[in-house]
Amino acid sequence: MLSIETFVVVSVIKIVIALFVLLTAVAYTVWLERKVVGHIQNRWGPTRVGPFGLLQPLADGIKFIFKEDLTPPHVYKPLYIAAPMIALICALTSIAVIPIGNWVTIGGVHTPLQITDLNIGLLIILGITSLGVYGVALAGWSSNSKYSLLGGLRASAQMVSYEVSLGLSLIGVLIVAGSFSLRDIVDGQGGHFWGFIPKWNIFYGGQFVAFFIYLISAYAETNRVPFDLPEAESELVAGYHTEYSAMKFAMFFMAEYANMITVACVASLLFLGGWHGPVFGPPILQAILPVFWFVLRVFGFLFVYIWVRGTLPRFRYDQLMAFGWKFLLPLAIANLVITALVVAWRA
């Protein structure tokens, strides 16, 4: 047990590191997206700023900070200012319960690689994500512009609809794992079966259907292609953030990418075995390798995200709703019932 001072110091250090890593990851996910989509479309993507355009996120950040922060005269100011903050705060907070590796001992302090380990970690993530809708909805409403309002309405309807399938797809994993704690869920996926196949939930737990439901709902939750109707450029200019400029716009942008990373982390933890992988070598390597395997999975998930964006066209709105309610939801319920029956049979 740590003393209260050590606990505070360790927590603050972990929070600072996690936020720094997350924001850097957000910046470089944007770079990765521009690069990968560029290559998919037979372009180069950013090349001018630094080698391979690697300093492009830095240049973008400086540009956002120095741009004029326009506030249109007809907006409802308190909510117009609060909306991007709500979006970004909700996006950044959920990283607090995400574990990225095993326990480590640094300088005599034994601590998990995670800001805080809660026994309802998964529910906390769901709760915070469900609050993130307010950022988008209020931005759309307070901008007092028809494009923003339509974007905000679409976003809130879409996010509420797909949250149901998202939640139901996760319950299958919860039944298999028997815990809400993300760490327990990952610990349950160690080892192999039939000699070589890893015991990840997507294979061993039979949750591959749930994984695809989660994948699709997560794309809709984060307003990404092919579900990016809230910001459909060809119809709504830019949707809910049409009236935003400079850093406020950047906050929405950062929130979207931070949400993508959270979603990728949750997918890796729940379905893809978290940080399990071959661990060998000296102690320092044994401490780092799990984190490396975890980051590799998150990177793979983000790459698929971008790949899909470069490949698929956008849904029509009625197709989106019909798909969510008439296809994904029954499928998620069926998966849940079958998983429950199988688990009950085994027990």
Place this chain on the structure above:
Amino acid sequence: MLHLTLFLIFGAICVAGAVNLLVQRHPINSALSLVVVMGSLAGEYLLLGAEFVAAIQVIIYAGAIMVLFVFVIMLLNAGEEERAGGSRVALLLGVPGMTIGSLLMAWVLLERSGTQSVMMGALPGPPKIIGWLLFHDFLLPFEVTSVLVLIAIMGAVVLASHPEPSQPRKKVD
């Protein structure tokens, strides 16, 4: 000590949000105040040890139901409410009634309920216990409630569905 301080802070936020809900003239501000009330209630539940209920409170009430409230307000584009002059009946009957009611409730809770004050973290919190209570001890009320909700959903679908295409609606000139 820390628990008690946090409990009081969340309680104060909750009451302030509830008062703000009544004072605000714009419906969207009132709706957002209600979100604050829900969120601080979740904080209270968490401090009492009911972590599952707290999480559900945020996910269902703050995250889904209130989003629909805000959605409807946005859809109707409801503007600022006109403030009606104070009603005399409300003043004469409502204020004394509310005072007596809250005093009665406090008296019953403090003196007559037969329970001592709840210890911090003493309530059944873990999901396993909640699930056991719902699907074992209170199975019948739980299932009856779910049927009730199902009926409500079906009623909403019937009300919202379009009239049948074979009988086109008469035009009103």
